[in-house]
Amino acid sequence: MYDWLLFLHVTAAFFLVITVVVLSAPALGYATDKRLLTIATVAWGIGGLGTILFGIWLAIYVRGYEVWDGWVIAAIVLWAGATELGRRAETGFNAGEGEPARARAAMFHWLRTGVVILLLIDMIYKPGH
Amino acid sequence: MVLAAVRPDAWNFPLLIHVAGAMVLVGALVLAGSSLIFAWRDGGGTMARLGYRTLLVGVIPGWIAMRAGGEWIASKEHLENSDLSWIGIGFSTADAGAVLIIIATILAALAWRRAARDAGGGALGKIATVLVSILIVTYVVTLWAMTTKPS
Numbered sequence: 560m561y562d563w564l565l566f567l568h569v570t571a572a573f574f575l576v577i578t579v580v581v582l583s584a585p586a587l588g589y590a591t592d593k594r595l596l597t598i599a600t601v602a603w604g605i606g607g608l609g610t611i612l613f614g615i616w617l618a619i620y621v622r623g624y625e626v627w628d629g630w631v632i633a634a635i636v637l638w639a640g641a642t643e644l645g646r647r648a649e650t651g652f653n654a655g656e657g658e659p660a661r662a663r664a665a666m667f668h669w670l671r672t673g674v675v676i677l678l679l680i681d682m683i684y685k686p687g688h
Numbered sequence: 689m690v691l692a693a694v695r696p697d698a699w700n701f702p703l704l705i706h707v708a709g710a711m712v713l714v715g716a717l718v719l720a721g722s723s724l725i726f727a728w729r730d731g732g733g734t735m736a737r738l739g740y741r742t743l744l745v746g747v748i749p750g751w752i753a754m755r756a757g758g759e760w761i762a763s764k765e766h767l768e769n770s771d772l773s774w775i776g777i778g779f780s781t782a783d784a785g786a787v788l789i790i791i792a793t794i795l796a797a798l799a800w801r802r803a804a805r806d807a808g809g810g811a812l813g814k815i816a817t818v819l820v821s822i823l824i825v826t827y828v829v830t831l832w833a834m835t836t837k838p839s
Binding site for chain 1: 690700703704707708710711712714715716718719722723726734735738741742746828831832835836837
């Protein structure tokens with residue numbers, strides 16, 4: 560049970576990074592193809608839902624972890640921040656209204672990338688645990 | 689219910705490099721694969737170029753970080769010469785994957801150059817797409833082995 564929860568949680572985290580990597584192409588100006596935006600949006604949907612669902616399940620299931628541990632709460636806050644930043648980035652890229660809008664969308668994308676990196680560091684180091 | 693595993697602090701950084709590298713590797717493979725599939729369907733040079741560049745500046749650096757981090761964390765855990773099957777799966781898929789990545793990158797580069805000259809290149813791009821797809825499936829299996837650790 561634990562092994563499968565961990566596998567599903569980590570796989571979902573991979574989907575979050577798939578979103579970040581795929582959206583880096585439009586953010587860097589290498590591609591404007593809407594199909595890439597669709598892939599990124601779907602990947603964040605799967606990864607976002609999977610990480611929060613299986614992450615909380617793991618925090619409840621594993622003795623020694625609690626949902627109210629500082630590093631778990633930090634992860635939930637970072638996850639919510641990344642989701643909102645990503646929503647703004649994807650809205651901006653989808654709108655495609657000139658260079659200023661694209662630059663603003665790219666800024667939100669890079670901010671989300673930073674938050675996802677912090678999320679990974681939090682998951683590995685588990686500060687306070 | 690299982691007890692939370694506590695690992696030494698010294699293991700965290702190598703593990704971070706290993707996991708972050710693996711995530712970038714898989715993310716870049718998905719981007720490269722998608723771009724090559726779109727190039728396959730549309731016949732355009734732009735997506736072929738994106739597929740090639742993603743393999744070059746995303747997949748290869750991701751693989752290096754994943755492999756180096758894996759070797760580092762394995763040495764910390766004294767698992768370099770382990771007979772554990774999940775360690776074997778990890779090392780063998782990583783090393784075999786490197787060969788496929790290099791071949792896919794070369795083929796994608798040739799496909800892009802030929803597409804840019806309107807000289808075809810579709811078959812090369814298709815082979816690169818298939819190789820990237822195989823790599824994605826392989827690394828999903830590896831991820832399963834790394835997290836469930838079958839003995």
